[in-house]
Amino acid sequence: MTGGDQARRTAVVAAEVFCVVGTLVGVGVLGTRVEESSGGALAADATLIAPAGPAFSIWTPIYLGLLGYTIWQALPSNATRERTRATGWLAAASMVLNAVWLLVTQQGWIWLSVVVIALLAAVLGTLVSRLTRERASGAWERVLVDVTFGTYLGWVSVATAANVTAALVQSGVDLGSVLNQVAAVLVVAVAALIGVFLASGLGGRWSVAGAMAWGLGWIAVGRFTDEPRSVVTGIAAAAAAVAVLAAAARFRSRGVVYHGRHS
Structure with a gap:
């Protein structure tokens, strides 16, 4: 094991700790809940692209997966593997950025959060693409690494669209009822x-497609059942x-395989 391997392992552990602190801020234990921060711009009923509240339960498996990954990559047997070296620093960066996003929204800096x-x-997209370099060694690794970061990427892809929309609405962009829905x-x-491109x-x-479908599906539920209501947007999201x-399904059936198993 090299000094670089040890530094990377330590950085991932430190990033996980920072991520936990940021999460405690975001859920309201140490700060204001996300949906109440930034003037309510990120609440489930703030925009037409906001997912309904239950959508955010996806963070539970993501955070558990990140904890599992942190432990997995710290094991001496995994420290020198190509998968660990290819993803470690990016995983740490993703956890830091997640915490930073939560802290930024606490300050109401909505465009900086975008x-x-x-x-x-971008970090997650790069990380997941690197997972194809070496096959997962077993089911646990596939879950802790491939599924965790695939789900993370899929959810963040939808959340980015919601975040941009929230920033525009908070900035006063209002095209009128019809054009807003368009x-x-x-x-x-x-x-x-973007989902097709990632597939x-x-x-x-x-894992990527499922997380994106989860987010889009809850946008549909939100528009059918909560304000602002929009059947057109709900149908489009579904x-x-x-x-x-x-x-x-299409790209899997075509046998689009790189070097590892799909997860």
Whole structure:
């Protein structure tokens, strides 16, 4: 094991601790809950692209997975593996960026939060693409690494669209009832295209597609059952969720495989 391996392992552990602190702030234990921060811009009823409240329960398996990954990568037997070296620093960066996003929203800096979540999405996209370099050694690794970061990427991809929309609305952008819904449908369509792109580039990983479909599905539920109501946006979000899952199935059935198993 090299000094670089030890530094990386330590950085991931430190990032996990920072991420936990940021999470405690975001859920209201040490600060203001996310939905109440930034003037309520990120609440479930703030915009047409906001997922309904239950959607955010996806963070529970993500955070548990990140904890599991932190332990996994710290084990001496994994420290020198290609997968660990290829993902460790990116995993640490993702946890730091997640905590920073929560801290930024506490300050009401909504546009800075857009920059942070965009960086987070880019980091996760790079990380998941690197997972194809070496096959997972077993089911536990597949869950702790591939599924965790695939789910993380899929959710953040949808959350980025919601974050941008929240920033625009808080900045006073209002196109009127009809055009607001048209714009929302376009944003959902872009999210669906991103899902198709990820399915194509990553070989149809179910964890990515499933998390995106989860987020889009809860946007649909929110528009059908909560304010601001929009049947058109709800239908578009539901259709986008189906499209993302269909794209994952298509690229898996085509046998788009890199070097590892799809997760």
